[in-house]
Amino acid sequence: MDKIVKINAEGVKYRQLNIKLRELTANGTGKIELHNICGQRYIGTDLEGAVEIEIFGTPGNDLGAFMDKPRITVHGNAQDGCGNTMNSGEIIIHGHAGDITGLAARGGRIFVRDDVGYRAGIHMKGYNDKKPTIVIGGTAQDFVGEYMAGGIMVLLGLTLSKGERHKACFIGTGMHGGVIYIRGDVDDYQLGKEVDRAELNNEDNELLESLVGEYVEYFNMNPKEIMSTRFTKLFPRWLRPYGRLYAY
C-alpha cells in the first residue's frame, strides 16, 4: 500500500491536521506529503505504524513528540522540541533544528543537516535494544547532551568555517550514560564535569562510519571528507554522578 497522499496544509490547524494524519495512517497510507506547513505543532504525535511523512515548509514545536515508528523528513527547518520523548522512528531535517532536539528520547533517530539550538539530546536514555541517536551535521549550542542517560550523539561541525571550533559549553553536564562523538576538538573548559574524553576504538569507528554513511546519503555529501577529520569521544565518568551527594 504505497499510496502517496498529498495534503495542502495552508491555514490548517494542528488538531485538524493530526486528525487527518490519524485517519490516513489508520487506512494504511504508506506515504504522506504535507505541503505549505507553517508552524503547526505536534506533527506525527500519536501516529501508529511505519508511515512516511514528507514535510515541506517549517513544522512547529514538538515535531514527532512521543512518536512511535513513523519516519518524518522535513524539507526546511524544525523548531524546538523535535523528537520530544520519542520512542522509535526517524526524523530527518534538511536544515536547522531548534532547542531541546530529542529531549528525553528513548529510541529513534534524528538526523539534522545543519545546526541545533540549546540542550540537544537532553536526558536521552537507552533501554535494551533501544538506542536513541542524534546526528547533527553542524554544531550545537550549550548543554548539548546534558543529563544524557544513554544513546548516541554525534556532532559533525560541517557548518563551521575552516579553523572555527565548536562553541558549546557544558557539553554532557550531568551525563551518566551513552556516548557523544564530536568531529574536531573541544577544550576541557567546554566539557561538563561529569564527562571525560577517550580515543576512538574500532567499534566507535564502525559506528561512526555507518552513521556518517547514513547522514551523507540523506544529505548528499562526501563521507571521506567527513571521516578524514579526527573525532573526540566523550563518555560519562560515572554511572551515578550524584551518588555521593547525600548524607543518610
Next chain:
Amino acid sequence: MKTYLPPKFIVERDTERCIQCQACVSQCSFDVHSYDSEEDDVISQGDNCVGCHRCAVFCPSGAITIKRNPLQYNENYNWQPEVIEDIKKQAETGGVLLVGMGNDKQYRIYWDHLVLNASQVTNPSIDPLREPMELTTYLGCKPDKLDIGPDSKLQTELPPQIKLEVPIIFAAMSYGAISLNVQKSLARAATEMGTLWNTGEGGLHPTLYKYGPNTIVQVASGRFGVHAEYLDAARAVEIKIGQGAKPGIGGHLPGEKVSDEVSVTRMIPNGTDALSPAPQHDIYSIEDLSQLIYALKEATNYSKPISVKIAAVHNSAAIASGMVRAGADIIVLDGLRGATGAAPKIIRDNVGIPIEMALASADNRLRQEGIRNRASIVVSGGIRNSGDVVKAIALGADAVYIGAAALVALGCTVCQQCHTGKCSWGICTSDLRLSKRINPDIGASRLANLLRGWSLEIKDILGGMGINALESLRGNRLQLRGIDLTDTELQTLGVRMAGS
C-alpha cells in the same frame, strides 16, 4: 570516622517475656536485633533503631519496648537535639541531608483551626443511614455553558470527565520509591472503591495495565516509562511540575534501587541512577506548559483529562490561573506537608506554603477570574482524616490526594526512613525480601476499608450540615469558621471567625 551521633531510640527487651523466637531478628531491616547462637540469646542493639516498631508489633510475647532516647543535653530552645545531630552528620559526611516522608516541623496546621457547621433547628440535618447521600465527584474541565437542543438532548460536547465515587485519590508514588506490592494494593483498592491511584514518575508495571481505567499516569521531567501504551492505558495523564516535599528540585532515584523490575517499568538500564531534572526542559513558561498539555492531548486524542501538579508556593494562585489558561483540566496543589520517598531535609522543612492557604487563594483567584469551572482542583499534602477532606472541599477543592495516610493504612509508622530503601514494613523499598511483607490482597482491603470508613464519616458530617450531596459543599466556606487565627489568616482563607 567515629560518629558522634547518639542512638535515637532505646530498645528494651523484657527477658522474662522474650521466648527467643527471633521474630524481631528477621523483622528488623536495620540490624538492631541479632541472635547469638553460642549464648542462645537474642541481643538488641538500639544504635541503629529508627523507631519503626516493626519488631514490637511482630513480637508474639510483647517483650519489646521502644523508647525515645531522652538525650539530656543542656536545655536550649535554639540548639535542639535534632539541630545538633544534623550538624554532626554533615560534619561526618559532607553531604546533603536526606530524609523521607513530609515536613515534621511545627508549622501551623490550619485544618486544626477550622471547624465545621451543623444544622440546628432552622434547617433539618439528614440521617445518612437512611437517606441517600452522594459523594460522586466529576474531575475535568466543565464548559462555560450548556446548550440543550429542542429534543432536550445535550448539544455541548463535554470535555472528558472522570467519575469518582469518593473524592479521595491515592497520591503519586512511583514504583521504585514504593514497592510493586504497594502499587498493586493501591490499584486494586482504587478499582474496588471507584477512585484512582497515581503511578508517579516511575512508569507502569506490565501487571498493572489492567487497572488502567483507575490509573493516573505521570509525565515528569525524567519522562521515565512514558510511551504511547502508557498514555493510552491511563484514565488521566498528570504533568508533574513539582511536589510539596521538594518544590523546585528534581529527583534522584539511586542506582541501587533500580532493580531489574524497576528498570523494566522506568525503561532504563538497571543500576543507573534515575535522575529527574529539576525543571522539565520543554517547560520554561505557561506557554510552554500549554504546549506539553496539548502534546499530551494530541497523543491521547483528547480522550483524557490532563492534570498538572505543582508544589504550593508563594505565587501558586497566579500560577494556577496560568495552568488553567494553559489548558489543564485538573490542577493539583501539593502543600508544605506533602510527603516523599526522599528529599533534601533542608528543602522539605523550609520550602513551600501550607496547602490550606494555597487552596483558598487558588480557588479564590480562579473564581475571581471566572475560570474556576475550567479545571478541577485536587489538593494534597498532609491530609490525615475525613475531617481534613471535608474542610478541603469546603475551602474549594474538588478532591484530595492521600499518600502518607494510605501508607500508614498499610503499616507505615512515619519513621521517615523511606530514603534508605530499608523500610521494614515493605512499603518504601525495592528489596524483594522486604516488599513481600505487603500482601496485595490484604493491602487492598486495608486501603478500601480506610476509604469506606472515611466515606461514612464524610456522609455523617454532610448529613449533620443538612447537605445531601458533596457538590453542595464544594467551595462553601460559610460552613467553615476559624479559631485562633489572625485577621490576615482568616482573610486569606476566606473564612469567618468562630462566633461571627
